[in-house]
Amino acid sequence: MTGFARAQGQAEGASWAWEMKSVNAKGFDLRLRLPTGLDVVEAEARRMIGTVIGRGTVHVSLDLTRGEAAANVRINEHLLETLAERLTKAAARAGLQPPSFDAILAIRGVVETVAANEDPDSAERLSLAVIATLEEAVLALCAARQQEGDALETILKDRIAAIARLVEQADALPSRGAETIRARLRRQVDDLLGAATAEQLDGARLYQEAVMLAVKADIREELDRLKSHVAQVQDLLERGGAIGRRLDFLAQELSRETNTLCAKSGDVALTAIGLDLKSLVEQFREQVQNVE
Numbered sequence: 001m002t003g004f005a006r007a008q009g010q011a012e013g014a015s016w017a018w019e020m021k022s023v024n025a026k027g028f029d030l031r032l033r034l035p036t037g038l039d040v041v042e043a044e045a046r047r048m049i050g051t052v053i054g055r056g057t058v059h060v061s062l063d064l065t066r067g068e069a070a071a072n073v074r075i076n077e078h079l080l081e082t083l084a085e086r087l088t089k090a091a092a093r094a095g096l097q098p099p100s101f102d103a104i105l106a107i108r109g110v111v112e113t114v115a116a117n118e119d120p121d122s123a124e125r126l127s128l129a130v131i132a133t134l135e136e137a138v139l140a141l142c143a144a145r146q147q148e149g150d151a152l153e154t155i156l157k158d159r160i161a162a163i164a165r166l167v168e169q170a171d172a173l174p175s176r177g178a179e180t181i182r183a184r185l186r187r188q189v190d191d192l193l194g195a196a197t198a199e200q201l202d203g204a205r206l207y208q209e210a211v212m213l214a215v216k217a218d219i220r221e222e223l224d225r226l227k228s229h230v231a232q233v234q235d236l237l238e239r240g241g242a243i244g245r246r247l248d249f250l251a252q253e254l255s256r257e258t259n260t261l262c263a264k265s266g267d268v269a270l271t272a273i274g275l276d277l278k279s280l281v282e283q284f285r286e287q288v289q290n291v292e
Helices: 039-052 077-093 101-105 120-171 178-194 203-217 220-239 244-264 268-288
Strands: 003-011 014-023 028-033 056-066 071-075 111-115
Touching: 003 120, 014 120, 028 039, 039 056, 039 120, 056 120, 077 101, 120 220, 120 244, 120 268, 220 244, 244 268
Parallel strands: 028 056
Antiparallel strands: 003 014, 014 056, 071 111
16 A cells, blocks of 8 residues: 655754655565664664555655764775775776766765764664654554555445445346256257267267366356355455455456356356456456555
8 A cells, every 4th residue: 555654853963854655566575765873773663664564665764964063974994995996896897987986985884974972872862762753654654554545445345345246146147047058058969969960979979068068058166256255355354454465366366267257158148247247356456456
């Protein structure tokens, strides 16, 4: 599910702002962008977000600004020299231009912003305050996702109810009656006999063909499975929680059974219902991609 949240804070001579954005995805992918030197904050952010969000790509960034008197810039000269040497050699072997000085400085860890004479207690208090603000942003993001989820729940319940009605209509069609099926089989067998001589079609072959026609005409199994999948979907929607992956699986099963039903259809009315079912199942499947 999608959502956006922003939270700001100030403490220990610094100010900061968290921004969080989530977009739809099949799995969970957390992408953090934090200033250097905040390892404790990063570890807690991953734990906190991973606890409450189970599906989607989540982009998280922290913009931290320290007071002018409380911040220094430090260059990791050993890392800078090592990178410059190795990258230059690699570029020469590949026949490329060596990397520019600006490009090397942009590599994470080469340039660090550190607090000047900051005591450990102050650094810990700052980290705790930043984490507390992150919690506000996470709660706001979850609220935005929940709002979208409530709207999606209504849509999904409407779609699955419409699918259930079509399945019942298919099951109640007059062409599903035993006598109607037998009459259709008689016509098909008569056509088969009319198209073949006695030498071309013996009794065993005729029996095999009749069995194949009977199997193709019977959609009882597909209807039963469709009803079972519909019931499972409705149960999941009532229970709630992180059900996106299970709904996605059931949407695939609904699509498979609907395709089989359409392939077996020998009746115009059943074909029309099957096509409507395919359309509704596809709409359901697309919406399920947005559910956590």
